[in-house]
Amino acid sequence: MSEIKLISxxxxxxxxxxxxxxRKFTRxxxxxxxxxxxxxxxxxLFASILAPTNPxxxxxxxxxxxxxxxxxxMLNGTVAWLGTDGAxxxxxxxxxxxxxxxxxxxxxxxxxxxxxxxxVGLIAGFYGxxxxxxxxxxxxxxxxxxxxLVALVLLALLGKGIDKVIIALAIVQWAIYxxxxxxAAIVERxxxxxxxxxxxxxxxxxxxxKHLLPNSxxxxxxxxxxxxxxxxxxxxxxxxxxxxxxITEPSLGSLISNGFDFILSxxxxxxxxxxxxxxxxxxxxxxxxxxxxxxxxxxxNR
Amino acid sequence: xxxNLLEIYNLNIRFMSDQETVNAVRDVxxxxxxxxxxxxxxxxxxxxxxxxxxxxxxxxxxxxIVKGKVIFEGQNLVGMDDKTMRTIRGKKIGMIFQDPQTxxxxxxxxxxxxxxxxxxxxxxxxxxxxxxxxxxxxxxxIDNPKLRMKSYPxxxxxxxxxxxxxxxxxxxxxxxxxxxxxxxxxxxxxxxQILELIKSLCKKRxxxxxxxxxxxxxxxxxxxxxxxxxxxxxxxxGKVRQVLLNPKHDYTKSLIAAVPRSDIKxxxxxxxxxxxxxxxxxxxxxxxxxxxxxxxxxxxxxxxxSVFELNKEFILKKAFFLKNRVNLKAVxxxxxxxxxxxxxxxxxxxxxxxxxxxxxxxxxxxxxTGSIKIFDQExxxxxxxxxxxxAQRDVQMIFQDPYSSLNPRMRVQDIIAExxxxxxxxxxxxxxxxxxxxxxxxxxxxxxxxxxxPSQFSGGQRQRISIAxxxxxxxxxxxxxxxxxxxxxxxxxxxxxxLKDLQDxxxxxxxxxxxxxxxxxxxxxxxxVMRKGKICEINTTDSIFEKPKHSYTKELLSLIPKIESIN
Numbered sequence: 001m002s003e004i005k006l007i008s009x010x011x012x013x014x015x016x017x018x019x020x021x022x023r024k025f026t027r028x029x030x031x032x033x034x035x036x037x038x039x040x041x042x043x044x045l046f047a048s049i050l051a052p053t054n055p056x057x058x059x060x061x062x063x064x065x066x067x068x069x070x071x072x073x074m075l076n077g078t079v080a081w082l083g084t085d086g087a088x089x090x091x092x093x094x095x096x097x098x099x100x101x102x103x104x105x106x107x108x109x110x111x112x113x114x115x116x117x118x119x120v121g122l123i124a125g126f127y128g129x130x131x132x133x134x135x136x137x138x139x140x141x142x143x144x145x146x147x148x149l150v151a152l153v154l155l156a157l158l159g160k161g162i163d164k165v166i167i168a169l170a171i172v173q174w175a176i177y178x179x180x181x182x183x184a185a186i187v188e189r190x191x192x193x194x195x196x197x198x199x200x201x202x203x204x205x206x207x208x209x210k211h212l213l214p215n216s217x218x219x220x221x222x223x224x225x226x227x228x229x230x231x232x233x234x235x236x237x238x239x240x241x242x243x244x245x246x247i248t249e250p251s252l253g254s255l256i257s258n259g260f261d262f263i264l265s266x267x268x269x270x271x272x273x274x275x276x277x278x279x280x281x282x283x284x285x286x287x288x289x290x291x292x293x294x295x296x297x298x299x300x301n302r
Numbered sequence: 303x304x305x306n307l308l309e310i311y312n313l314n315i316r317f318m319s320d321q322e323t324v325n326a327v328r329d330v331x332x333x334x335x336x337x338x339x340x341x342x343x344x345x346x347x348x349x350x351x352x353x354x355x356x357x358x359x360x361x362x363x364x365x366x367i368v369k370g371k372v373i374f375e376g377q378n379l380v381g382m383d384d385k386t387m388r389t390i391r392g393k394k395i396g397m398i399f400q401d402p403q404t405x406x407x408x409x410x411x412x413x414x415x416x417x418x419x420x421x422x423x424x425x426x427x428x429x430x431x432x433x434x435x436x437x438x439x440x441x442x443x444i445d446n447p448k449l450r451m452k453s454y455p456x457x458x459x460x461x462x463x464x465x466x467x468x469x470x471x472x473x474x475x476x477x478x479x480x481x482x483x484x485x486x487x488x489x490x491x492x493x494x495q496i497l498e499l500i501k502s503l504c505k506k507r508x509x510x511x512x513x514x515x516x517x518x519x520x521x522x523x524x525x526x527x528x529x530x531x532x533x534x535x536x537x538x539x540g541k542v543r544q545v546l547l548n549p550k551h552d553y554t555k556s557l558i559a560a561v562p563r564s565d566i567k568x569x570x571x572x573x574x575x576x577x578x579x580x581x582x583x584x585x586x587x588x589x590x591x592x593x594x595x596x597x598x599x600x601x602x603x604x605x606x607x608s609v610f611e612l613n614k615e616f617i618l619k620k621a622f623f624l625k626n627r628v629n630l631k632a633v634x635x636x637x638x639x640x641x642x643x644x645x646x647x648x649x650x651x652x653x654x655x656x657x658x659x660x661x662x663x664x665x666x667x668x669x670x671t672g673s674i675k676i677f678d679q680e681x682x683x684x685x686x687x688x689x690x691x692x693a694q695r696d697v698q699m700i701f702q703d704p705y706s707s708l709n710p711r712m713r714v715q716d717i718i719a720e721x722x723x724x725x726x727x728x729x730x731x732x733x734x735x736x737x738x739x740x741x742x743x744x745x746x747x748x749x750x751x752x753x754x755x756p757s758q759f760s761g762g763q764r765q766r767i768s769i770a771x772x773x774x775x776x777x778x779x780x781x782x783x784x785x786x787x788x789x790x791x792x793x794x795x796x797x798x799x800x801l802k803d804l805q806d807x808x809x810x811x812x813x814x815x816x817x818x819x820x821x822x823x824x825x826x827x828x829x830x831v832m833r834k835g836k837i838c839e840i841n842t843t844d845s846i847f848e849k850p851k852h853s854y855t856k857e858l859l860s861l862i863p864k865i866e867s868i869n
């Protein structure tokens with residue numbers, strides 16, 4: 001009877017875990033969205049090298065090139081693959097530069113909003129009671145206004161400029177992060193390892209920083225990607241309405257609004273291609289965020 | 303010869319996934335007659351629930367029956383199609399599950415759930431189903447069944463709900479009932495009633511009953527025959543009396559030796575080596591020159607903890623107006639003293655306020671009124687925060703759930719190093735490493751563990767790690783809040799042995815909180831019995847168990863399921 005062997009206690013094998021993770025990562029939808037995302041970020045980073053012309057260099061831009069249709073040659077010999085706009089700028093180059101502005105605004109506002117939201121959410125979740133109630137009512141008020149409306153009012157007060165847009169977008173978004181972190185923090189806060197830490201005499205700020213934060217942050221990773229896509233579209237809307245980034249540093253939104261005057265006169269490309277790029281960017285980030293949610297969810301294992 | 307109701311031959315079940323194949327059940331053969339209660343006992347992972355599910359074809363997804371037959375009333379259930387199976391499941395075979403909270407539909411009245419089941423299983427009209435439902439509720443001893451038919455599950459207590467679940471399983475007049483841990487989620491007093499009910503129903507209706515449980519006490523109380531499972535195989539089958547009093551296999555022997563007894567007080571659990579053999583403490587430390595031994599018995603006071611007229615209320619229902627608020631007195635005028643080096647136990651059923659007391663003493667929640675002194679240092683009515691922090695450093699806590707009491711994102715070495723770094727008890731990195739490794743060895747875990755994460759350990763090992771973390775701040779008092787109630791008996795025996803050894807070596811004072819009377823008897827010198835926030839009786843362990851004075855203590859004692867009780 002003694003042939004029954006002792007079960008080895010350590011059943012979880014890291015090797016198999018990373019295998020599952022790899023398999024989840026190599027699904028076609030993940031790979032396509034990830035590839036597109038890398039391409040977009042790459043274009044934005046190396047805009048000045050990749051763009052055929054510099055659309056903001058007034059020495060190169062000529063009014064004689066205005067409204068060339070896609071594929072025509074410009075005066076200096078370069079081909080405008082996506083046509084030119086009313087001022088004679090190459091649309092392809094403008095898109096690549098505009099992408100950079102859009103991404104900078106979206107990512108930095110998402111990071112600021114995340115930090116503020118994380119802080120507020122952790123405090124609310126950890127202390128609970130009156131502090132929690134007070135902070136969450138602020139969040140409620142913030143969320144009860146449409147994001148676009150709040151951003152419009154803020155920009156009317158703050159004035160124009162990339163930094164102002166980033167601040168406005170961060171103010172619009174922090175509440176969503178705060179709400180999510182708070183929910184995660186409350187779950188973790190009631191677990192016994194937090195009590196054990198306070199038993200050791202650790203101060204509250206140390207418990208929040210070392211124990212609560214690392215365990216409540218994971219739902220934010222997915223949220224942050226989806227929110228980044230959201231803030232790209234809010235920024236585009238603001239720029240389209242003319243209150244966003246200044247005309248000297250156009251984003252995708254301002255490019256779209258730029259060509260809007262010509263759309264009925266047949267020069268569709270000035271609006272159409274920036275719009276397509278906006279769609280592709282937002283879709284790529286959204287799909288990637290969705291895939292990330294599946295990858296990070298341990299319950300979905302196939 | 304009486305014909306067997308259920309015969310299982312060479313059943314093999316495996317769970318296959320991409321990564322690995324687990325043979326959960328290997329060559330299991332079981333027979334059961336009508337009117338007989340068969341207990342299947344084993345620890346977690348033994349495959350006992352898998353057998354129960356396999357009988358009614360309810361295996362979870364990757365599981366499949368590889369080989370073997372399940373003959374129920376002459377029919378082979380293995381490989382039977384779903385439609386035929388449905389005529390057997392619920393009608394011929396009833397199931398009782400562990401958690402009565404989740405096995406009833408919360409938005410349907412008890413009556414409707416019963417009537418629906420009866421209508422389906424017996425194909426009769428509403429009125430006769432209604433009458434039958436009332437009869438069923440009567441047969442499981444629910445008072446006033448007509449009125450109760452209109453109640454929802456949440457209006458019932460845990461025990462009542464389990465009775466309803468039993469009534470539901472009886473709805474189709476089954477010949478066989480499979481009960482998977484039917485009393486694990488219940489208090490002792492309710493547990494014995496439910497077991498009594500199942501046993502009497504079995505005899506009255508001539509049912510075959512399979513009880514799946516980890517608790518040998520339950521088996522001793524109810525079963526006629528018992529099958530002991532270990533790691534997917536049957537190690538021993540036989541009459542309860544014969545198996546429990548005269549076990550043949552080493553595993554059964556260890557399992558029975560690991561069960562705390564309520565009749566005598568043992569110094570340690572002996573001969574439990576068959577299980578978890580690799581986690582023995584491998585290194586003894588000479589405490590005279592080791593840092594763990596430093597400053598151990600400096601405090602002069604003879605009283606480690608004195609609690610005087612302690613009160614704590616919880617708000618059950620918030621409301622703006624005072625009269626609408628509902629409060630619960632979780633701790634009501636409680637006073638007791640714990641001597642230095644003593645093991646003091648608090649025992650009571652769930653909701654008696656015993657865990658609240660532990661958290662009050664550890665400073666995790668605020669005291670309403672009353673006083674707590676730790677080594678004569680007042681920690682409640684004290685303005686000097688530094689004094690409180692210093693006093694409370696002597697008190698460390700070990701929690702019930704080893705799965706949530708360690709930070710899942712920290713490595714074991716960082717978890718244990720945290721208090722050392724915080725109190726700056728070591729001067730440099732190497733010293734910290736040395737202390738951490740000593741501590742782990744001291745609780746029986748070797749150095750390979752240092753870089754791993756908590757999720758890579760079993761429940762028992764995690765509990766050892768929590769003990770090491772508690773020791774790292776050099777406490778003089780350990781509060782153990784149900785430290786073993788989520789562990790298997792054999793693991794429990796090892797952890798309790800460890801706690802006793804540590805107490806002997808380090809001269810710790812232990813406040814031990816449990817609902818489990820035999821564990822309390824094993825661990826404690828003195829015991830307080832609590833009920834509804836009040837202490838009923840405080841006395842030495844022997845007098846509490848031999849000569850209980852309070853009526854509630856007597857009641858509690860009479861309800862413990864015991865191995866010794868088989869006659």
